[in-house]
Amino acid sequence: MNNVTLLFHKPWIWSFIAVLSAWVATIIFTGGLGGAGLAQAALTFAAFSVIVGIGQMFVITLGPGNIDLSIPATMTLSATLALKFMNTDGALVLPGLLIALGVGLAVGTANFGLIKLLKIPPIIATLSSSFLIQSTAIWSNRGLRIKPPEVLTDFTTSSVLGVPNVALLSFVLAVAAYFILMRSLFGRWVLAIGQNMRAARLAGVPVDGVRFSTYVLCGVLAAVAGYFLASFSGGAALNMGTEYLLTSIAVVVIGGSSVAGGNSNVPGIWGASLFLFLVVSMLNTFGVGAGVRLIMTGLIIIAVITLAGGRKSMK
Amino acid sequence: MNKFTLATLTLALSMGTTLATLPAFADTAGKKIALSNNYAGNSWRQAMLTSWDKVTGAAVSSGVVAAADAFTTAENQATEQAAQIQNLILQGYDAIVINAASPTALNGAVKEACDAGIVVVSFDGIVTEPCAYRIAVDFAGMGKSQLDYLSEKIPDGGNLLELRGLAGVFVDDEISAGIHAGVAENPQFKIVGSVHGDWAQDVAQKAVAGILPSLPEIAAVVTQGGDGYGSAQAFAAAGRDVPLIIMGNRHDELLWWKEQKDATGYETMSVSIAPGVSTLAFWVAQQILDGATVPQDLTVPFLKITQDTLEESLETTQAGGVANVEYSLDDAKATIKSSM
Numbered sequence: 001m002n003n004v005t006l007l008f009h010k011p012w013i014w015s016f017i018a019v020l021s022a023w024v025a026t027i028i029f030t031g032g033l034g035g036a037g038l039a040q041a042a043l044t045f046a047a048f049s050v051i052v053g054i055g056q057m058f059v060i061t062l063g064p065g066n067i068d069l070s071i072p073a074t075m076t077l078s079a080t081l082a083l084k085f086m087n088t089d090g091a092l093v094l095p096g097l098l099i100a101l102g103v104g105l106a107v108g109t110a111n112f113g114l115i116k117l118l119k120i121p122p123i124i125a126t127l128s129s130s131f132l133i134q135s136t137a138i139w140s141n142r143g144l145r146i147k148p149p150e151v152l153t154d155f156t157t158s159s160v161l162g163v164p165n166v167a168l169l170s171f172v173l174a175v176a177a178y179f180i181l182m183r184s185l186f187g188r189w190v191l192a193i194g195q196n197m198r199a200a201r202l203a204g205v206p207v208d209g210v211r212f213s214t215y216v217l218c219g220v221l222a223a224v225a226g227y228f229l230a231s232f233s234g235g236a237a238l239n240m241g242t243e244y245l246l247t248s249i250a251v252v253v254i255g256g257s258s259v260a261g262g263n264s265n266v267p268g269i270w271g272a273s274l275f276l277f278l279v280v281s282m283l284n285t286f287g288v289g290a291g292v293r294l295i296m297t298g299l300i301i302i303a304v305i306t307l308a309g310g311r312k313s314m315k
Numbered sequence: 316m317n318k319f320t321l322a323t324l325t326l327a328l329s330m331g332t333t334l335a336t337l338p339a340f341a342d343t344a345g346k347k348i349a350l351s352n353n354y355a356g357n358s359w360r361q362a363m364l365t366s367w368d369k370v371t372g373a374a375v376s377s378g379v380v381a382a383a384d385a386f387t388t389a390e391n392q393a394t395e396q397a398a399q400i401q402n403l404i405l406q407g408y409d410a411i412v413i414n415a416a417s418p419t420a421l422n423g424a425v426k427e428a429c430d431a432g433i434v435v436v437s438f439d440g441i442v443t444e445p446c447a448y449r450i451a452v453d454f455a456g457m458g459k460s461q462l463d464y465l466s467e468k469i470p471d472g473g474n475l476l477e478l479r480g481l482a483g484v485f486v487d488d489e490i491s492a493g494i495h496a497g498v499a500e501n502p503q504f505k506i507v508g509s510v511h512g513d514w515a516q517d518v519a520q521k522a523v524a525g526i527l528p529s530l531p532e533i534a535a536v537v538t539q540g541g542d543g544y545g546s547a548q549a550f551a552a553a554g555r556d557v558p559l560i561i562m563g564n565r566h567d568e569l570l571w572w573k574e575q576k577d578a579t580g581y582e583t584m585s586v587s588i589a590p591g592v593s594t595l596a597f598w599v600a601q602q603i604l605d606g607a608t609v610p611q612d613l614t615v616p617f618l619k620i621t622q623d624t625l626e627e628s629l630e631t632t633q634a635g636g637v638a639n640v641e642y643s644l645d646d647a648k649a650t651i652k653s654s655m
Contacts (some may be wrong), residue, residue: 026529034528037553041524044552131389134356143361144635145516145567157552233517234544234567235635238356240517281525284510290482 011256014307015271018300022278026285038281040164046273047170048232051225052244053251053269054177055218059122060252061181062211063194063261068218069126070107071248072241073133075226078103079236080137082227083146090151097227104223107133108216115215116208138238145235152231166228171270173221178266190214194262250276254304275304343380343604346409348597350385353396353416353440357514358565358637359541362590363414363439366641370594380601382408393420400424410434410600414593415442418485434603438596438615439588448603450596450613450650452588454486457617458493461537461561462501464584468559472503473534476526476558478512478519478546480539487511490539507531512542516567520545527553535559540587543568563587564618564638569629576625585620585628591641598647613654 007013023042027035052071059068078100086096107129114125156166181187189210192200201207225244230236253259254275255268279300283293350367354360364385371383386403388395393416401424403411411428415421415437422444428435429446438450466472477494480487498504508526512519519542527549536546540563550557557575562568562585575581592615603609618640620628632638642650 030529037528038525041528041553045521045524138355138361141361142365143355143358144633145358145565146635147567157548229517233520234548235516237358237516238361239515242356242515243513243518277521277525280522281529284508284522284526285529287509290479290511294482 010265010267012265012268012271013256014304015255015268015275018304019271019274019278022275022282026278026282029282029285036162038278040159040162042274042277042281043167044164044232045277046270047164047166048225048229049244049247049251049273049276050170050174050269051221051228052248053255053273054173054266055221056248057252057255057257057264057266057269058177058181058190058214059218060249060257060259061190061194061261061264062214063197066122066194066211066261067126067249068111068215068222069123069245070111070130070133071218071222072243072245073130073137074104074107074219074222075229075241075244076141076236076238077107077133077137077226078223079226079230079240080141080146083148083230083236084140086149086152088147088149090149093149093152096149097224100223100227101220104220105216106219107223108219109212111219112212112215116212134238141236141238143238145237146230147235148231152228153234156228156232166232169228173224174266174270181264181266186210186213191262191264194260194264196262247273247276250301254301342606343601344378346380346601346604347382347384347407348380348410348412348600348604349403349406349408350383350593350597351396351400351403351411351413351415352385352387353393353414354391355387356391357541358635359590362637362639363593366591366639367593367597370591370641371597374597374601380604383597388416391416393417397421397424400428404428404431404433408433410436410604412593412596412600413437413440413442413447415440418443434600436596436600436603438592445611448599448609448611448613450592450599450615452486452592452615452617454489455493455496457586457588458490458495458537458539459497460586460617460619461494461584462497462504464561465504465535465537465559466497466501468582469534470503472501472505474507474531475504476523476530476533476536476546477506477509478523478536478538478542479509480511480514480542482511487539494537504534506537507533512539512545514539514541516542516545516548516565518542518545520549523549524552527555533558535561537561538563541565543585544571547571557581559583561585562620564589564620564628564632566629566632566634566636566638569620569625569632569638573625573629576622582622584622585625585638586617587637588615589618589640590637591639595642595647595650598642598644599651601644602647602651607651609651610654613650615650 059066082096082100086092111126114120189205251269251272254272257264396416421442425435425442425444425447435447437447441449441451508530510522523546538561543560543562544567564585564587628638
């Protein structure tokens with residue numbers, strides 16, 4: 001009993017309740033058909049949102065004004081450069097991944113450089129850097145769809161015991177993120193900065209170093225997501241990251257993390273990512289039009305956030 | 316004597332070519348044409364810009380026009396493009412070719428350009444301002460042609476899954492209206508599901524994967540272009556038989572089709588608009604500057620690929636790109652004539 005009440009005080013529980021409701025509603029509509037297939041598809045596509053969502057969550061945790069808008073461009077550029085380098089050669093998978101990671105590292109460094117050295121607010125800094133990154137991607141990609149190596153396609157589209165490989169990968173990353181945020185000194189520092197940057201600085205937290213690492217982490221995770229998404233969906237394309245800008249922010253907020261920073265959680269990102277996929281699938285299955293679907297998605301998201309927020313204030 | 320004849324001959328020949336080319340080109344050699352483009356972030360638009368560079372580059376170096384510069388806005392927003400058009404007016408271009416972010420939001424800026432004596436030709440994303448020329452695509456016809464094909468291929472009919480484009484864009488509404496008109500004419504087909512794939516393979520793959528578990532047996536997938544390969548991937552991932560999927564001329568779609576054709580005799584068709592339509596707009600603008608009479612509304616043909624032309628199209632399509640046709644001055648003249 002006590003444990004159950006405790007569970008309901010967790011801000012992320014609401015996203016999982018929403019996931020279950022959307023899944024059950026869809027299954028009831030189809031008369032019990034396709035439940036497993038739907039769950040598998042949800043796990044697959046949520047995996048990519050989770051990876052970018054974790055990065056965005058760390059950045060948002062840093063406190064008001066911290067956000068990374070360069071995620072879509074980073075995904076596109078890392079996927080483009082990595083896949084171009086590999087040129088469908090399966091032996092180059094690891095060097096390709098290193099190139100993707102390098103892109104993420106460079107983007108994170110550049111973003112923080114703009115924020116710190118030129119004193120540009122993060123929202124403007126990452127927006128303008130995303131133009132530079134996207135232009136580089138356009139210059140390198142020239143609008144062509146670059147094919148991934150066969151072995152990567154196989155890896156990203158297969159599953160182990162019914163669980164998609166990309167979901168397993170994301171799960172491992174999420175567990176790591178959980179320990180970094182909740183159990184490590186670095187995570188505590190990030191939370192402290194988000195609650196009060198001045199107090200954190202006075203308490204001896206290396207604020208600049210932590211912020212720098214956080215933006216780099218976000219860039220690297222976006223690059224990883226781009227690398228695997230391109231391998232999964234049959235190639236790197238210029239518009240491949242577009243929908244992950246809003247998604248990355250939405251999963252953080254719906255997951256019950258505070259958008260003002262200083263109070264975040266990792267499980268909620270998984271819940272929110274699954275939910276975003278399932279709610280669209282549910283409304284598509286019901287056969288509602290695009291207009292109604294967008295309105296309903298908005299209303300449902302507001303409802304989930306209100307519920308999660310309401311619980312928190314009671315605590 | 317011999318030399319003299321040769322010289323006269325050369326002179327006559329060169330005069331002949333001059334005479335032949337003069338009436339068409341004389342008036343536009345000093346003219347400057349600009350391309351105002353609202354978006355460059357996908358393969359179709361990249362091919363569109365490449366075609367523009369190729370054809371207009373040749374036209375500039377051979378002296379047909381003085382300049383043909385392409386400008387693309389960063390944010391795909393009507394306000395930004397309106398400001399861009401105002402800049403182009405100030406820079407003194409004689410004609411502006413526009414692929415517009417919105418059919419109505421640029422009308423103010425387009426009117427300003429017309430009032431300044433500038434020829435405005437819109438294509439693909441057209442503008443409704445009456446003073447502008449429109450090279451429109453019969454998107455509804457493109458949607459309907461899919462059902463025409465299906466009614467021949469699958470006379471018994473069956474369930475259809477409809478892939479739509481980006482919600483709220485008029486192209487999406489038009490193609491979908493054409494598809495629905497086709498279904499109304501062929502009631503043996505029934506649309507059992509409809510998802511938005513945003514003309515992107517990964518978005519289409521995600522949307523189809525989400526709705527597929529709840530769908531009955533699907534006979535065919537009707538699409539809008541850029542979403543066929545992603546749909547095929549989603550069917551394969553769900554372990555279902557891949558139905559007849561209409562393709563949209565992208566290289567990965569054609570390649571997949573070819574693989575299936577070789578393996579199982581898979582049959583379908585592919586239809587889209589060639590990105591090179593930008594070059595048609597260029598020649599139309601050049602013709603108007605040259606004083607030719609051109610109707611305000613022109614229509615571009617679709618580029619259709621069939622079972623028989625698949626190999627040929629695949630060969631001429633750049634890996635990872637989209638099947639393309641670049642238009643010549645004669646094509647533009649023919650299009651103008653057929654629209655009169």
